Amino acid sequence: MSVLTTRPPDRTAGPPAPRKGRARRRREQQWPAYVFLSPWMIGAVALTLVPMAVSLYLSFTDYNLFDPPHWVGLRNYTEMLxxxxxxxxxxxxxxxxxVVAVPLKLGLALGVAMLLRNLGRGRAFYRSAFYAPSLLGASMSIALVWRALFNDGGTVARVLDAVGIHTGGWVGNPDYAVFAVVLLTVWQFGAPMVIFLAxxxxxxxxxxxxxxxxGAGRWRQFLSVTVPMLSPVVFFNLVLETIQSFQVFxxxxxxxxxxxGPADSTLFYTLYLYERGFTASHMGYAAAMAWMLLLAIGAVTLILFRTSRSWVFYADEEDR
Structure with a gap:
């Protein structure tokens, strides 16, 4: 004969904590995180969100930096387009x-990274040497030196003349001036090179x-092994360099x-934005240009992410 026993109820356990009490305890546990995050949150609101909101408002106004803004609706956008x-x-x-600078820069960065990967002694020295232009190239002083190199009678013109290529100074030639800026950008390949090397x-x-x-040779190994396995890094560098290239100034x-100049051959978008905003004092028009640039960068980035599904390989994904 079996005896059926039941466990007596636990008289010491109280009723479950009310939902409001649990939420209050959760907030009490989270407040230190908000304290540590508060400098970043204040900076994000004061230095990013508020200026963006003001810029969006100014894009619908006629504002010359001195008089109060005057609402004009979509006039800046229609005039622009x-x-x-x-x-x-x-x-x-x-x-x-x-279109020209980004592929050249990434191609050179990948090529140098592959050379450094197979380098034994001196890798750290060469990596630092190739990275140095990325630290120096964005400065105004280097850009002025670059202008002197590609100017009429500069070093580049004299070297090309010596080998029978007579182009003259690139800076003063509307057909070549933009390519002087392209070469300055390609010269700063150190940052993507380090990422490729990693x-x-x-x-x-x-x-x-x-x-x-x-039986695969070097070229086949590059296409069948290196490119697929490195495609996430290529995509990362492509997105960063594309965004930066749209903002060159x-x-x-x-x-x-x-x-x-000459003949508006180096009239980049950001340079024209600066001219309209600070030289011509059409700050409302410049604000509208800034928002159009933001939308364009967002659209290009979205396209890159959409198309990446067909060529970016992730080793931890089975259905790729």
Whole structure:
């Protein structure tokens, strides 16, 4: 005969804590995190969100920095898109710069990174040496030196003349001036090179050994092993460099003398924005240009992310 026993109820356990009490305890546990985050939150609101809101408001006004803003609605945007040929010239110059400079810069950075990966002694020295232009190239002083190199009678013109290529000074030639800015940007390949080098070091040597056993040569190993395994790093560098290229300003300002010349051949978007806002005192128009640039960068970035699904390979994803 079995005896059925039941556990007596626990008289000491109280009723479950009310929901409001649990939420209050959760807030008490989280407040130290908000205290430590408060400097960043204050900076984000005061230095980013509020200026963006003011800029958006000014883009719908006629504002000259001295008189109060006057609301004009969409007039700045319609004038920009339909009545300003220099605006579209700046768009074309910037697009040409992005299409040419970004692939050249990433290609050179990847090539040098692959050379450094196979380098034994002196890798740290060469890595630092190749990275140095990325620290110096964004300065106004280097841009002025670059202007002197590519000016009429400069070093580049004399070297090309010595080998029978007579182009003259690039800075004063509307056909070549933009390419002087492109070369200055490509020269600053150190940052993506370091990222590529880190990605190359994460590729397992076993993959190259297996490809070699299958009869793959160096070029085939590069296409079948290096490129797929490095594609997330390529995508990361591509997005960063594309965003930065749309915002190029200092080299264009220094090489063109601040006016986008000759014949508006170096009239980059940001340079024209600066001219309209601070030289012509049309700050409302400049604010509208800034928001159009933000929308364009957002659209290009979205396209890159959408298309990345077809060519970026992630090793931890099975259905790729």
């Amino acid at each position: 339909t009545e300003d040929p220099r605006y579209w010239r700046s768009v074309g110059t910037t697009l040409l710069y992005v 990605g190359l070091q994460q590729i397992s040597p076993d993959l190259y050994e297996a490809a070699a056993l299958d 200092t080299p264009a300002f220094a090489i063109s003398g601040g006016d986008g």
